[in-house]
Amino acid sequence: MKENFSSIDRLYGKDVAAEERKEILSMYKKNFEDQVNHEAFQELLMQEREKTKEEIELIVFCNEKINALRGKYGLEPFTIPESNFHIVPMEKWKEGMDYEKSNTAAFFSNSLQGVAAMEIDNPLAFAKGAYHELIHFHGYQALMVAEREGRKLKDYDYRFGMGMFKERGEEGQFYFENMNEALTEELAKRFIENEYASENPHPLLQKGIQTIRNLQEEAKEKVSGSDLEKSITNPELYYALLHGRIGIDEDLTLGNQYFFSYKKQRSILNTLIDTLYEHNKENCEGREAIFDMFVKAHFTGNIYELGKMIDRSFGKGTFRKIGELDENIEEQEQFIKSL
Numbered sequence: 001m002k003e004n005f006s007s008i009d010r011l012y013g014k015d016v017a018a019e020e021r022k023e024i025l026s027m028y029k030k031n032f033e034d035q036v037n038h039e040a041f042q043e044l045l046m047q048e049r050e051k052t053k054e055e056i057e058l059i060v061f062c063n064e065k066i067n068a069l070r071g072k073y074g075l076e077p078f079t080i081p082e083s084n085f086h087i088v089p090m091e092k093w094k095e096g097m098d099y100e101k102s103n104t105a106a107f108f109s110n111s112l113q114g115v116a117a118m119e120i121d122n123p124l125a126f127a128k129g130a131y132h133e134l135i136h137f138h139g140y141q142a143l144m145v146a147e148r149e150g151r152k153l154k155d156y157d158y159r160f161g162m163g164m165f166k167e168r169g170e171e172g173q174f175y176f177e178n179m180n181e182a183l184t185e186e187l188a189k190r191f192i193e194n195e196y197a198s199e200n201p202h203p204l205l206q207k208g209i210q211t212i213r214n215l216q217e218e219a220k221e222k223v224s225g226s227d228l229e230k231s232i233t234n235p236e237l238y239y240a241l242l243h244g245r246i247g248i249d250e251d252l253t254l255g256n257q258y259f260f261s262y263k264k265q266r267s268i269l270n271t272l273i274d275t276l277y278e279h280n281k282e283n284c285e286g287r288e289a290i291f292d293m294f295v296k297a298h299f300t301g302n303i304y305e306l307g308k309m310i311d312r313s314f315g316k317g318t319f320r321k322i323g324e325l326d327e328n329i330e331e332q333e334q335f336i337k338s339l
């Protein structure tokens with residue numbers, strides 16, 4: 001895995017000559033190694049600012065944590081250099097990204113072989129975003145070379161973590177993209193909550209945690225009793241306070257903006273895990289073992305075991321149906337609740 005010196009694990013495609021295979025993979029390798037000369041991203045790269053020492057330290061820390069996870073599934077470490085991580089000042093990011101509409105604070109691009117993120121001044125919030133994007137970067141990735149309507153499509157994203165692209169109609173369709181984001185953010189949430197609960201968090205994250213605690217003190221005067229109570233018992237609301245401070249939700253509206261994104265997607269994933277656990281209580285080691293199967297699928301690309309378990313529990317074709325419903329998240333949610 002990742003032996004091609006980029007984030008790509010595999011290249012699929014019938015009748016792909018060895019020479020062509022080599023050419024495609026070496027292009028990704030080149031982009032992984034040399035970000036500066038990547039033509040398609042010149043504009044973005046021109047916007048980036050130099051990373052601070054603290055940001056670099058946190059990127060290294062996230063890499064280490066994720067490599068420990070990879071190790072659990074027998075995978076080699078894959079270390080993403082800090083040079084593949086680009087930070088753009090908030091104002092420039094908002095201009096360039098059509099921020100109000102996209103509401104995205106960071107992204108991973110496998111053709112860039114890099115991550116771009118809006119600057120965030122709180123180390124805890126920065127680490128949360130960095131960890132999420134690096135989980136994508138570390139996840140299983142496969143490309144496809146295919147022929148469509150007589151036209152040879154060079155290479156396209158065929159697999160990305162839990163997600164996949166399938167030929168369907170003219171355009172094709174993404175399957176399990178909701179689950180892919182849900183799982184990625186759920187892992188980031190666990191990472192932050194572990195640090196938050198730890199007696200000995202990373203010193204930079206400790207600083208971020210302290211900021212949140214101070215904000216909470218400040219908020220006592222600004223929010224009503226019941227909201228404040230909720231913010232003390234619910235870590236997501238702690239972070240909502242922090243979000244207010246970093247300018248995403250300016251008026252510190254509690255519960256309006258959550259620190260952790262993909263809330264609906266995560267709720268669907270957690271419902272599916274709960275229901276799967278209920279169905280398989282006798283022959284599995286606990287809810288965590290089910291969650292683990294999703295994480296394993298993300299890193300190894302092997303979704304067969306998980307698909308089989310879902311179909312065995314709820315009937316043949318269920319796994320496929322969940323994937324197909326990705327286009328309509330409301331329907332997907334209803335379907336999973338009905339299992």
Ligand SMILES: [Zn+2]
Nearest residue numbers: 132136181184
């Ligand atoms: Zn994501």
